[in-house]
Amino acid sequence: MHATSNNILSLLLFIGIFFAYNVSWSQEREILEINDLPEDEDVKVGLVLSGGGAKGLAHIGALKIIEEAGIRIDYIGGTSMGAIVGSLYASGYTAKELDSIFRSVDFDVLIQDDLPRKAKTFYEREDSEKYALTLPFDDFTIGLPQGLSKGQNFFNQFARLTSHVHDVNDFSKLPIPFFCISTNIATGEQILLDKGYLPEAVSASGALPSIFSPIELDGILMTDGGVANNYPIQEIRKKGAEIVIGIDVQDSLLPKDQLNSVTNIMLQISNFRTIKAMKSKMPETDIYIKPSISDFSLISFDQADKIIANGEKAAFASYEKLRAIKRRQKTAPSKAKVPRVSDTLHINSLVISGNERYTRSYIKGKLKLKTPKTTTYKKLYEGINNLSATGNFDRISHRLVDNELGKELVLNVKESKNTMLLRFALHYDDLYKTAALVNFTKKSLLFHNDVLSFDIALGDNIRYDFDYYIDKGYYWSIGVKNSFNRFNRNVEYDLVREDFSLPDIEVNKINLDFLDLKTQFYLETLLNQTFSFGIGAEYRRFRLISETIGEDEDQLPRFVFDNSNYWSAFGYLRFDSYNNKYFPSSGFLFEGDTNYYIFDSNPNSEDSNFVVAKANFGYAFKVFDKTAVNLELSAGGKFGEENIRSLNFFVGGFGAKTINNNIPFYGYDFLSIVGDSFAKAAITVDYEIFSKNHINVSANYANVGNKLFNSGEWLESPEYSGYALGYGLETFAGPVQIKYSYSPELEEGEWFFSIGFWF
Numbered sequence: 001m002h003a004t005s006n007n008i009l010s011l012l013l014f015i016g017i018f019f020a021y022n023v024s025w026s027q028e029r030e031i032l033e034i035n036d037l038p039e040d041e042d043v044k045v046g047l048v049l050s051g052g053g054a055k056g057l058a059h060i061g062a063l064k065i066i067e068e069a070g071i072r073i074d075y076i077g078g079t080s081m082g083a084i085v086g087s088l089y090a091s092g093y094t095a096k097e098l099d100s101i102f103r104s105v106d107f108d109v110l111i112q113d114d115l116p117r118k119a120k121t122f123y124e125r126e127d128s129e130k131y132a133l134t135l136p137f138d139d140f141t142i143g144l145p146q147g148l149s150k151g152q153n154f155f156n157q158f159a160r161l162t163s164h165v166h167d168v169n170d171f172s173k174l175p176i177p178f179f180c181i182s183t184n185i186a187t188g189e190q191i192l193l194d195k196g197y198l199p200e201a202v203s204a205s206g207a208l209p210s211i212f213s214p215i216e217l218d219g220i221l222m223t224d225g226g227v228a229n230n231y232p233i234q235e236i237r238k239k240g241a242e243i244v245i246g247i248d249v250q251d252s253l254l255p256k257d258q259l260n261s262v263t264n265i266m267l268q269i270s271n272f273r274t275i276k277a278m279k280s281k282m283p284e285t286d287i288y289i290k291p292s293i294s295d296f297s298l299i300s301f302d303q304a305d306k307i308i309a310n311g312e313k314a315a316f317a318s319y320e321k322l323r324a325i326k327r328r329q330k331t332a333p334s335k336a337k338v339p340r341v342s343d344t345l346h347i348n349s350l351v352i353s354g355n356e357r358y359t360r361s362y363i364k365g366k367l368k369l370k371t372p373k374t375t376t377y378k379k380l381y382e383g384i385n386n387l388s389a390t391g392n393f394d395r396i397s398h399r400l401v402d403n404e405l406g407k408e409l410v411l412n413v414k415e416s417k418n419t420m421l422l423r424f425a426l427h428y429d430d431l432y433k434t435a436a437l438v439n440f441t442k443k444s445l446l447f448h449n450d451v452l453s454f455d456i457a458l459g460d461n462i463r464y465d466f467d468y469y470i471d472k473g474y475y476w477s478i479g480v481k482n483s484f485n486r487f488n489r490n491v492e493y494d495l496v497r498e499d500f501s502l503p504d505i506e507v508n509k510i511n512l513d514f515l516d517l518k519t520q521f522y523l524e525t526l527l528n529q530t531f532s533f534g535i536g537a538e539y540r541r542f543r544l545i546s547e548t549i550g551e552d553e554d555q556l557p558r559f560v561f562d563n564s565n566y567w568s569a570f571g572y573l574r575f576d577s578y579n580n581k582y583f584p585s586s587g588f589l590f591e592g593d594t595n596y597y598i599f600d601s602n603p604n605s606e607d608s609n610f611v612v613a614k615a616n617f618g619y620a621f622k623v624f625d626k627t628a629v630n631l632e633l634s635a636g637g638k639f640g641e642e643n644i645r646s647l648n649f650f651v652g653g654f655g656a657k658t659i660n661n662n663i664p665f666y667g668y669d670f671l672s673i674v675g676d677s678f679a680k681a682a683i684t685v686d687y688e689i690f691s692k693n694h695i696n697v698s699a700n701y702a703n704v705g706n707k708l709f710n711s712g713e714w715l716e717s718p719e720y721s722g723y724a725l726g727y728g729l730e731t732f733a734g735p736v737q738i739k740y741s742y743s744p745e746l747e748e749g750e751w752f753f754s755i756g757f758w759f
Contacts, residue, residue, distance in 0.1 A: 043328040044074045046241025048233050048285070051080025051226035052249035053208065053298030054307065057102060058291035059085040061311025062247045063095035069322035071245075072333035076178045077236040079225040081249070083180035083205035084158070087198060090178035091165045092338040099308060101161065107301035110157060111211065113149045118382065118577045118587065120389040121366070122532050123451075123471075128389070129581050130759045131423035131439060132733035138420045150395060151203055151212045152388040156381045159199045159398065164339050166400060170195050175336060177239065180205040181225030181232050185214050190228035192235060193217075200397055208298070213394060216414060226250075230274045233281050243325055246285040247311070249293050250274055287321050289314050345380070346406035348372040354413040357448040358392060362471060363413070365526070366390060372406070380409075392416055392443065419443040426733060427756040431653060431670050432487055433460035437759050457759060461487045469524075481520040485659050488513040491671045510548035512561075512671060516660060517541040520570070532574045538595065540566040542660075544646045562646030564602035568595045578620060582656060582735045583686055583694050583728060585628035589618035602644050610640025612647060612661065626688040632700075636661065637677035637709050648676045651704050651720070654739055654752035657759065666700050667722020667743030669750055675704040679714035692730035698741075699723050720745065724752075733757065 047066075049059050059082060066073070078086030088098055117125060136143035159166075171178045171194045179194035182204040193201040196217070204215040204222040214223045229235075233244055251271050282288055291314040296307055315322070350371050352360055364370065367383035388396055395414040400407045423439035435457040442452045447470055455465040463486065469479030490509045522536030544561040571594050577587035592615040600608050614636030622628050636649055649661045653670030662671070663678060682700035689695055701718035708714040724741040734757030742749040 041242075041328075042330040043325065044240050044242045045071060045325060045329070046075040046077065046236035046239065046244045047073045047086070048231060048236055048244060048246040049076070049078035049082030049086045050231045050246075050248050050250050051078075051082050051206075051224065052251070052293065053081055054107075054300040054303070055249040055251075055291075055293040055296050055298065056081025056085060057301070057304050057307040058249050058293055058311030058314070059247050060095055060098045060102060061308040061313070062289050062291065062315035063089060063098065064312055065315035065319065066245065066322060067095050067333075069319060070326045070332065071322055072329050072331060073176055073245075075236050075239045075241050076176050077180070077232045077239070078178075078205070079181045079230050079232060080206045080208065082247075083202050083225065087178055087180065087202050088161060090171070090174045090176040091162050091198070092175045092336055093161075094335055097338070102308075103304055105157070105301075107299075110153050111149055111299075113152060113388070117579055117581070120386060122574060122576070123469075124386075124389045124391070125576070125581075127423075129734075130437070130757050131425050132757065133424045134391075135422045136418040136420070137422040137440070138418055140420070142422060143418075145213070148210065149212050150388065151207065151215075152385065152396060154206075154212075155199055155203055155395075155397070156384060158202060160377055160381070162198050163341050163400065165198065167402070168198065171198065171201070174198075179232075179235065179239070181229045181235070182207070182215075182217075182222040183225055183228040185221045185223045188228060190225065190232075191220065191222060192232075197397070197399060215395065226274065229277075231278060231281050233284050237284075243286045243328075244284070245287045245289065245322075245325075246281075247289045247291070247315075248278065248282075249291060250278065251294075287318050287325070289318060291315075343376045343378065344374065345377065345400065346372065346374045347380070347400075347409050348403070348405040349408045351408060351410045352413070353411070355415065357415055357444050358413075359449060361475060362449045363387060363411070365472070365475070367411075368526075369409075371409075387413075391421075425757050425759060427457075427754070427759060429655060429754040429758070430752055431489060431655060432457075432463075435459035435461070435463075435759070455759065472525075475525065477524045479520075479522050479524065481518070481522070483516075483518050485516045485518075486514060489670050491669065505549065507548065510546045513543075513545050513547065514660075515541075515543040522570075527573075530575060530577075533572070535571045536569070538566075538568045538570050540568070542566060542646065562602060562644070564600055564605075564644075566597055566602075566647075567599040568597040570595045578618070582737075583628075583688075583696075583730065584618070584620035584630055585622050585686070585688075587620055589616065591616045597641075600644070602646075604643040605641055606643055607641050610638065610644070612636070612638045614649075614661070628686045628688075630684045630686065632682040632684075633680070634663070634682075635677075635679045635714065636663070642676070642706075645674070645676070648674050649678045649704065650674055651678055651680075651702060654724075654741070654754070655758065656754075665702060665720070665722060666698055666724040666739070666741040667746070667750065668720065673702075673704045673720060675708070676706050677708040677714070678702055678704040679708060681718075686728075694726075694728040694730075696726045696728065697724070698726065698739075 076086040076090045085098065120128060165174060168174055179192055180201055182191045182193055184191055193204065200217055204217055205225040207215050207222065208224045214221045230250055231246065231248060233246060236244060291310045293307065293310065296303055348371060350369065352363055355363060366387040369383055384396055384398060387393065392415060393413050394416045397412045399410045401410055419442060421441040423441065425437040427435045436459055437455060437457050440454045444450065445452050450470045453467045457463040464484050466482040467479065469477055471477050488511055490511050493507045493510050519539045520536050522534050524532060524534035527533045543563045546559045549559045573592045575588060575590040578584040578589055579586045594611065594613040597608065597610050616634040618630060618632045620628055620630040638648060647661065649663055650671040651663045651665045652668035652672035653664055655664050658664060663680065680700060680702040682698065684696055684698040686694050686696040700722050702720045703714050703716060703718055704720060705713060722741050722743045724739045726737060726739040729736040737754045739752040740749055741752065
């Protein structure tokens, strides 16, 4: 037995030595093959970086080891994410700098067209915070968008990172000669991009199908290069590379048990060709680096640390072979430091091309740019995002060209062919109840830069909004609106009885039925490029009745508070820099509205000339990383006519969109407090417990009554107060919010609940 054990140990020892020798001999043989190159040559090294979405972050880790080995890279060829990383490295960044750049990037913002809120005009902001789904509807046929994102945020960021080589049109003139691969979406053939404008070429190479819309360059519609050639090894050898280092972050085929979803099945099908192609390309690669990326997906950007670390680990396994290459190079790599570019720039001229339907003044107005102007990259990109947010352009390419007086902004726009849209949203709240919103939008109906929009909300309370306007950018825009709004609500009888001189009857609650039909003609412009200022004329049909009390001429139970026509002139001034409409953590808000009523048909009216004015101010700021405070002050008053009480302010309830003079106030139900003037202060502390999930605490105080500003009562201790505890969740279809509010005066609470965007 003892002899047998010794024999087994001897056999295992022999096998171990045999395999260790073979592995060592295999590595030495590969190193010797590299060393077999003629000694009088300076070895030219090419680097191939494959595509792979977030998995391509492993390229950065591998580049760290390649740099550490001291290898001089002479050519870089990449596809998709490999093109992004490779082009930045070719433009002068070190692996360490790339590591810092990609760790600081918010990929959710970079990938999506989730443009900063303040970059949008008031119209575009309202649209983005109203509709959950938008579909092309040209020729009255429902279509699908070309991609989830136009890639504008990525283009802006990449143009900024490569601004130091903006004048390089031949990529062989970059610090390291570079090329990338894209795909002709019409033919499926590969396109090798080694000339042009670097941000455009790299955007075309990385236009991942279904995520990013295709990009048109030189009349060719292009999509992600991985479709045609995800590992361009033959192309880099043709450029002159004698030794090729390849970093492969492509997927392997999934096992049968993981083919359990449409996504995985489609991914498997798309991988057939690239995996088959790699069987011949792997032997052609002198040093083949394959990081472990099977645990990650194309969008695992939140796991950048692990992916980069896996790239380092995979490259380090070939460290001796990398050092052998270094010994065959006569000159060391020369990495010129990327110059620090000042954030301030002086734009002295603007060149616009590609626009046909939209005028130069319209584009300049959206850019908020009047040349010459000293600005910053941040402000410039806000303007470009603002232009993109209109939805009128599929792509906006920009380039800054140096001249004697500063920089010339060269803007090339590709106007969207979609001029008709269908948009949808769903909503529930305690006032309007359930509603499904359908919108029809037609652009360029009569003029190049006009928009017709029609909303209809179907549900418990049918409403509609019609809006037609001609957007003139910097100049006065012209528009006409027509809206119909209706809802009804049970309110405490005692709270409204005195304000409307109602009879003293034994009723706890009455039902108020609001109907508001409004038509406006207006002019609107920008003040100092930030404030929206408008003036106009308004006709209004307003009805407020209750079927709980009283009788009408047909002896039906109905009390008519108001059923009249009103004509007025109005003006408004708005500024809104909140970063989030529903859960702001930074920015200011100002809304001021004034209506001067000139004529009316109300039989109770003694003086038709009266004014209704209101203003709302808000300021949001962060006190800690995830804790924000929002302060609000608002006030309003009706000055002149005292007998038209239906146009007084109705205070109470919860809502992000209110009509007429309805003022939200925690602790009281909708329409509970009535007066011709009010002053209100509120504070909300919001804590984002984890991404897009909020817990908030609110307090509000108000004085509501008649002639508060004449008597000075608005400055007295608050007569009304309320507190609320809430939870909010941000979703693609709008916020879900639950609020429990309490009033010390009433000694009772109110629940408020809403789902979806408010409209």
